[in-house]
Amino acid sequence: MKAITLFVVLLLGCFWEANAQEETVALGNDTLWNLQCFKVEPEVISTKTSLLFVPGEELAKEDFDTIARFFTDRGIAVFKLDNPSASNVEKSVKYIRENSKELNVDPNHIGVVGYGGKPFFDRLPDLPVHFVVSALQKFDDAQGEKLDFSDTIPVLMIANSECQRDIKNLNAFYSVLNKRGNETSFLFVDTEKTGPDTSGSNIHLKMICDWLSGYGGLEPLFAEKTEAQKKAEDWVNFQKYLENLLHTDWALRQRFAEANKNLKQQSFPPDRIVFMGNSITEGWINADPDFFKETPFVNRGIGGQTTSQMLVRFRNDVVELKPKAVVILAGTNDIAGNTGPISLEDIFGNIASMADLAQTNNIQVFICSILPAYDYPWKPGLNPAPKIAKLNKMLKTYADANDCIFVDYYSAMIDERQGMKSEYSQDGVHPNLDGYKVMEPILQKALKNFKK
Known part of the structure; x- marks a missing residue:
């Protein structure tokens, strides 16, 4: 099995749909940042993997519960940061790492999910994270040339078919990532040909899970079972x-x-x-x-x-x-x-x-x-x-x-x-x-x- 390393997942023009409710727990100092936790249910075998969502404008318009439930049902804990400044991202990752035992996650299986393209990657330098999800919209040819986050992070780029008009700019960003040494995958989804049960979030979320599975991120790290x-x-x-x-x-x-x-x-x-x-x-x-x-x-x-x-x-x-x-x-x-x-x-x-x-x-x-x-x-x-x-x-x-x-x-x-x-x-x-x-x-x- 390939060892877990830092991951980046780039979601391009995603359509998130959610309506179910999940119990959340407020974490951290609300005067600095608001971090919510969507825990894995006791009856689900936890992978000890966690995702920290740093929402952008597009995701903020959607109900987040179904997205979180999709991952928690698969044993992945989810955290949501409402104030996505660089310092708050760093504080949140630090909080999760320092409280990993209480949160039932592994401090070496933390990923960040973000939005906004190049600006999001500017928040990543020196963060001890292990996979990242970023919903990128449009790129110019210069984006990606001065990326500062670790070049050991594998990257998954997912875009819907509408993003193909920006294929030149996307390819440029893809090439820069590869030249830096980031192992990068690039996938398109044609949302126009999918029905209501498979469109939008489910397609992208399944792609993320499949990709993480390739890196061992969905395999339970511990054989012990909870009391529940x-x-x-x-x-x-x-x-x-x-x-x-x-x-x-x-x-x-x-x-x-x-x-x-x-x-x-x-x-x-x-x-x-x-x-x-x-x-x-x-x-x-x-x-x-x-x-x-x-x-x-x-x-x-x-x-x-x-x-x-x-x-x-x-x-x-x-x-x-x-x-x-x-x-x-x-x-x-x-x-x-x-x-x-x-x-x-x-x-x-x-x-x-x-x-x-x-x-x-x-x-x-x-x-x-x-x-x-x-x-x-x-x-x-x-x-x-x-x-x-x-x-x-x-x-x-x-x-x-x-x-x-x-x-x-x-x-x-x-x-x-x-x-x-x-x-x-x-x-x-x-x-x-x-x-x-x-x-x-x-x-x-x-x-x-x-x-x-």
Whole structure:
């Protein structure tokens, strides 16, 4: 791959069209210059490359958002400087370089996008930039003869067909760049023959991306993925996993088949208690293994599971183990929609059915409150908090009326937003060790009262 060096892209008579909105962040001292940042979204793999736009009169008339979105969607950060003086260009490049870590860009992959022909290049001497975009209008034969910017910068010149009338002057500028040592490319676009979906900005922007790609400017510099990317990929992989289970073992009845077989071959302790649940139950034994050591507790939690899946495997993983009691902690993944949409009434019905099945087999039932959650990091925006609160009330009412014991973790772990207190969880859903240490005495008190 060719090493990244300083780039200049010259856009001649471009037609920019934009109308979408992109979140911007004001940077720098507004009394000196106004610099806006269009960041790469967390879900997009960043190339660490950035473009600093120094708009001229033509670009200033257009909405800039779609231009920025075009590049940020391709992993390129975009900066826009509203006051294009030479000193402000220098200050902006310096700002980006000095704050590259916070801005998530590489200080050696910064490009400048400018307008106005030769005057724009007069602002470039000694700037530590690595590619430049300049929309040039008309040239006279003298322009280009006294260029002062680095002769190591490759140059891309893009013009629409109307600029061909100035071909002599453009060729002169092109020749000067080549004689100076700048590796220069020159392209024309016939905008009159293109439709509305391909005319103007998109043609030129695609050319820029193709050209930058040749210099490695569009290749991700780092293999590490952001937390948002990891979470998004984890959710996609989890959905694929569920799709596979749908055709094989949807409820994971085989997950504990061997362990259950071994337990049934042993003598049945009279005080065995099975924990039925999801990742909160499964993670409990990992977070605090001492809580399960030398006890009659049997953990049958499976991460990601919903009450529909638990009900299917309840006979295998609970009833056939002949426990004295079962502790059911379930429902949050249903609200998250892990196996599809489901009403609160149906979630409640699944838990009630597990309780009925247990009581039919003389197993005491402990129904646990769903833990508070303000949001689900793997599926944000569902507003689970009020649903959890409502379902907990339904479960408590059922437990009180049907000889079940309600275990209230919720009240001890909720914060002012109806989410889980931050000290009890890293992601707002799954307890950390401190969270489990809050839950354990609540459950132990309920078990102690039952044994009496």
